Amino acid sequence: MRGPLTLDAMAPVLFVLLWSTGFVGAKYGLPYAGPMTFLALRFALVIAGMGLWTLLSRAPWPTRRQWGHLAVIGLTVQLGYLGGVFAAIHLGLESGVSALIVSLQPILSAILAKPMLGETLHKRQWLGLALGLAGVALVVSNKLAAGVGDWRGVGLCLIALACMTFGTLWQKKYGANLPLRSGAVAQYAVALVGALALAFLFETREVRWTGEFVFALFWLAAALSFGAIALLYRLLRTGAASRATSLFFMVPPVAAFWGWAFFGETLGPTALLGFVLAAAGVALAMRPQPKHVEEKPAA
Template sequence: MSTPANTRLDAALLASMPVLFVALWSTGFIGAKFGLPHAEPFTFLFIRFVLTLALLVPLVKLMASGWPTGWRLKGHIAVSGLLVHGAYLGGVFYGIYLGMPAGLTALLVGLQPLLTATLAGPLLGERISATQWLGLALGLAGITLVLGSKLDPGAMLFQGFGLDALACVLVALAGITLGTLYQKRFCTGMPLLSGTVVQYLAAGVVLGLGALLLEERSIEWTGTFILTMAWLVLVLSIAAILLLMALIRRGEASRVASLFYLVPPVTALQAWWLFDERLPLAALVGMAITIAGVVLAVRGQVR
């Protein structure tokens, strides 16, 4: 029999779960910054996916989570995995590897809800509201302000990174945006846990080929690298997914979506504390404008 104290504790735990999920999610960019000095991006991600699958597959059996039915659905889930995990994580890790600050990377890929809400119109037949167009304009203005604050008169174009890093992160943004729309359109019957296994498997194969063909595959097995890998696998790829499953079952997914707006500033704060990544005032103003644009675009979506 539940007591008032137990009820209050359950309510407090439920309220803290979305915040915890977003706090954990934001550390993915920091993990990339810690681990990439010791391994190339595709090699890093391939090892991460192999270790994650080694833990996820037994977990699917333990939790009696059903597997996707039919090869058509499995194929669609694999394609979404290539976009959501392969292109997104590959682009993020390579962008940071090529010198883009973790905070700026998080801000750029944080445009995903804005682009998803905007592209849902032409791709999924949803009507785009005036509020969404205003959000898109604010988001682009904010990003322009942030990137403008990082301009370097020298040959690199930006301070500490070049167009190659920016291109990689834009690929990541396109991957997570198109992957979200693709999953919404074709993967509605996907079991979350076992579907994630299929996604990781598809992305892992492609990233493994990328590591084999494009990288030297050398790894420095330092304490920092091992701890970073353990964090990304156990906390981000396993715990965060289980936490998301619990939130969806409790009907809290919308709260998680709204808290994703906090990922860029939380990442920027962590990067400043851990790596002394500093953003000038103009960039901070641009970040605030961009986040406001994302909020407007998502909340202005016509239901």
């Protein structure tokens, strides 16, 4: 019998703690490089580390068909999600607010899981979505009225939300047999090409190699791209997509705490109410169905 402190038992807590630092790490390093340049360097580091691990462990490389699925995941989970969040924070959106917007992912995942995965959808999930949207709207409108961030950043976070939702569902549907280590190399390689293309189109690609930037770069590459992503995929493989992604509703308050601790970001009463509404919406949508209710299997 396994003890209580197994990796599976600790994975949710570790994931939330690591994932929440990603928003702060982005803000910590973005003053010294453009968002796509920053991400391209991060992706290159991960490819080098994960590629070496793959070669040393003699892990199998993806087949041609698997490369197609990995490319979709790389473009959505890595480039689309991270690129949207980094660009939004670069435009002045606070780390806690950006985390709050993308925390709606579990509700969207639950809704989209019906057509993509055949999981059952309940009315309370629509109610949860309504509450979550109301909470996010309250926080965003409050911050924009105070001159913090702008609508471009909000739009980019919404794009990131859509990309992460689609990518994690694709991973859940097609990723069960995808190789983890070499698969990560493939994902980040595709994302690197996309990030470089965007950097050459929209950025100067100038980097100021300060201590803060180097720390942020290595933290995001090691703790986030290795640790948190591996934990997320482990969670997705061991539970329903909507249940695994429900952890995202815990990320905004932790990210808001880090934002306050490192950057002095604050939340007034209105913004706090919005956080509570959004968290309540996600919690409602993710609440397990009573055992006595029988769910019909997907056709």
